[in-house]
Amino acid sequence: MCVVSESSKMYTQHLRSFGAIVKERQRQILNYGFRIHPFSKANLIWSLTQLVVIFIEVVTLALSYVFFSMNSSFVYLYIFSILRYAMNAFFGLVVILNFFTGYYDEPNQEVVLDSTKIASEYFKTFFILDLTVTIPLEASYYLFWFWDKKTVQLLNCVKFLVVIRFYKHFKFCAEVLSINYYKYMVALVVICALFYWHIVCCLLMLFRLHLSSGGRKELMFKYARTIMHSFWSDISKTHPEIRAIIGAYYRGSLIIYNSSYGTDLPSTEAEVLLIWFGWYASSLFFIYILALIMEIMKGKTSAAHKYVEMEKQLKDYMRHKQLPMIMRSRILTYYEFRFQKSYFRENEILDTISEQLRQEINMHACRKLVENVIFFRNLPLNLLVRIISCLRIEVYLVNDIIIKANTPGTSMYFISTGTVAIYTKSGKEICHLEDGSHFGEIALIIKDTLRTASVIAVEVSEIYRLDQKDFVKAINPYPDLLANIQHIAAERMEVASMLDEYNRKEQTTKR
Incomplete structure (x- = not known):
């Protein structure tokens, strides 16, 4: 727990x-x-x-x-x-x-x-x-x-x-x-208003008892003669606490909303100052509440509100297309994970800033990827920047096929967050890869080669893709690094081939 x-x-x-x-x-x-x-x-x-x-x-x-x-x-x-x-x-x-x-x-x-x-x-x-x-x-x-x-x-x-x-x-x-953001904001406004009204009404009655002249201990009950007299007299005899609290709410509300005590005028200058301060503070509070309401009504410009609007449009679209409930749930999960409930247009934002700032943003966004992925360690800074600028982010849901065996490979993948499962051509599970792992590097070394294994997402995963054409442009000036990657790719190809051959022999023996 x-x-x-x-x-x-x-x-x-x-x-x-x-x-x-x-x-x-x-x-x-x-x-x-x-x-x-x-x-x-x-x-x-x-x-x-x-x-x-x-x-x-x-x-x-x-x-x-x-x-x-x-x-x-x-x-x-x-x-x-x-x-x-x-x-x-x-x-x-x-x-x-x-x-x-x-x-x-x-x-x-x-x-x-x-x-x-x-x-x-x-x-x-x-x-x-x-x-x-x-x-x-x-x-x-x-x-x-x-x-x-x-x-x-x-x-x-x-x-x-x-x-x-x-x-x-x-x-x-x-x-x-x-x-939901709208429900949260509405609840916040209501709770703030109720808290303020309850606290201020009670405190104003307390302050007035302290500031009023002598013989005013019962002033919180005087207004009872003006409203519901016959009913109120019965209630006040049996439940004086109810009479007192409603009296506090009544007089406090008069100060908050009308800046007055009603028919019962203040007896001291301190009480007049109390009225003024209570009304002025309440006015400032109502301005704050009004600002919150305007934020709710006009919040379509914020990222959180844009996400809510986009989610509504997405639900209407799926309902119009009559998509099955399982597919709707997967699509909503994708959007929630991808945008984290804050919708923004990243391409438009990046187009408005300089190249240097874009590189800094990419390096910061991929800092954990750089820290965790062994592939990126000890790389020259210039090469690291060039490779990271070529990465394309993709989100895969549970059971999504990222790579399929015996299909042409043109990209390498780096796991930012998530878990994937590796399967041989015969369908035997080899292992799981988690944050910081990479796969598909064979496609970067050998052109037009077929995938030796299938990769399927075990959980919702955020993965960066590096295409072969971008990799070739970045790696050409560094032959030693290219040789190292070729060595890793050759080892993985050998292991995958051995496992696949072993699984085939095992299946043949069982038959």
Whole structure:
């Protein structure tokens, strides 16, 4: 549960094959046994759990502020206190486990599992925030004994910054669970709006109780005379908490949307400033919400939205052609793996930049290929650049035939990510090749030769193709390298012929 999950192939850039995942698991088990991988199932479950607990924390913390002056409310019950302490203990566990959970270093494009680096990164980011949430409200009264309870309670409002962590976990879970971008954005807007409305309404009522003149402890109930008087009087007698919370929502909404208290005017200048600040902050928040809505509506220019639109067109096309469901699934898998849910026109982008930048981009894109493929090691830099510029990327799905035996060969292939199976002419499986392997080099050496083996994709694989004509142009100035490649090709031809002959004799004997 704590090692990298196989599903990470669909939402990560550097773990896109089973071979890469196996190597990552081995690296973690051998060197970092007591760590939680950021792309593991355990981290996903833990993030989902934190989403639920943070939601409860935000709701209950705001309600405790509304009922601060009501000694008979449910926030002073023993069960509610146990719930609050349980959530504080949960966030304490979050702090501990964060020191054992790796993170993805995007600039270096690697997963960091070293404890020292994890602790350093955590201290620089969310440690103070997470530690603040773990302190119970009652403990704050003793910790800040030199202040009165009202001031300490206002100080604890910083705990609402935990919504930042909510957003982080929500985004991560949406990526892992492959939630549609539009659904994710709509859910984010709705949750942000509800969180803001609930927190601000509760805090505004708390601030007003602190800022208002004497004898205003019951001001949160006064508006009841203006709406649903007969019904409200019955509710307020049996459920004063409901009366208080709706009162907080009512007055808070008046400040947020109308910049006023309604018929009950503010009694101090501080309350007037509170109205102004609440309305101004709300206006800025609504501008942010409007920007998110515009991003959803006009997001067709972004890569993620273009992918969503392209996916819709693709589904309509497949439905129009009445393609079978298996074929539809394979096509969607291809597009998802190829574009990683971000559609872009690579050729148009590369045409707008200089040749030097194109070479640098190609070298960076193929850096892992260069590191893993033995064929590319110790090559002169000029030759390496020329060969990489000639590579053509191809994506093969499970059971796709990459090379078929006894067919003319004109290309060599390098496995960037994925796994392929090698079969003899008689259909006997020889071996599996994974990230960093290459095959088909015989076609580069001997012109018009027939393939000695078949190659079939075992999983979704990203493979680079090098055509013979491009290879000949690049390799001519380097005869020693050409001789080395010819030696490798001759050895593989000999092994393939021997295995094929052995399989034929074995089949003849069985007959």
